Amino acid sequence: MATDGESTADLIRAQLRRMRNAAGLSQEEFGRRAHFSPSMVSAVELGQRPLDDSYLARADEVLDTGGLFVRLLKLAKRDGEPLWFRPWLDAERRASQLRCFEPNLIPGLLQTANYARTLFRGDTSLTDDQVEELVAARLARQAILDRSDPPQFVAVIDESALNRFAEGCAEVMAEQLVHLLACAERPNISVHVIPRTVGLHIGLTGPFVLARSADGGWVGFMDNQLEGVAKDRVEDVATLLARWESVRNDALPRRQSIELIKELVRPWI
Template structure:
């Protein structure tokens, strides 16, 4: 019988506690060294508070473990994502520029927990609550790239129909999501453009895609479908996606008009 694998996050918490105990530090003493309260240290070790890069960076410094715990956090974030999606995460994390076209949903990097939870439940009604929450946590963890010290430029084109899904009892969730979208778009490196419904036929009708440009200047893409997704790195395929991106971006509304339309859509639901 095969042994059940321990989630990376649980492994991190176990090792944090073990190293603290081996160093003969109480939670209060360790908290003073790391500039956290004893209750915070306890909550992290018990799994009552999510792990984050700041907390683990201080642990690495105190225990002289290099970048070990911070690196393990990246693995923990991958645990919650489907295997087919993990190759794209590496490109996303090192991106200097991100371009996203989404005809049906709010892009994952701009989703609220409640919206993500509704989408993930709707996509597969056989998922357990634990599986859904694991996927939601992983998606929220991905969003840290947009709030880090040197975030990538993120430009999203979203079809208007994706902003008007207020039916089936999700009015509050959708309103909260659109307000969050407006708040995120206030950041100088985040740009949201709406592709209005009256555009008709356009280059993005074949489906959503994302493009990532690394610091070295190379682009890679990601395509998602009903059964999973795939990373696109062949030169001719990437060039085709860049061409599609230019086409959908050109028919989308400018920043200001896009945000005005989002405000108009959400206003009756506030």
């Protein structure tokens, strides 16, 4: 849909300008009808303000597009995920169960916007717009947990991932742990912590996720610094399921895990 070198977000901005002009509307008149200031309209069209659902929903109404811009935004959010990740996204969306182990980070499906943004900003090769597209894509993935038929999501997290209250990110971590606690109280989400007293364990060799489809089949996913890889070979899935049983057995029960998270975040709130 977008041309080479042009993101879907760039295409949306260009089409917003084109369709506004075709309708004979100035930025001021368009803003008045959409209930936004002219300065906001200008900032959105120039890429100085991230695209969002509320703005584009109003644009669709004013320009009578039939919901085109909101649908395009969904594609823009998908653009925020690399091509190699998309097969796993499809498995994730179809899953009835998800099992995730993370030794270093909060799982992506449970991250706040600020936590994800801080992580992505660590890559100095990314522009601000690219960071925001990645954040939007990550938050969009979380919608599967809010469906009327959400997957049962079980996360096992090493305690070291929860205790990163260094200068400059303490506020972000506190917000993230409060959010994690709220997630852990939801009926379809279980969070378990491997306490630091466990010491060395097999999970420290790397994170992984397992997705179980409605027909009972499993797919695994492992991430690294450059890209991730989905695994569906019977032998590979069996290995990951065995690793899952190991880390799950090392983790605290649900209520004890919640109490540990509360203890970690208490001095920061």
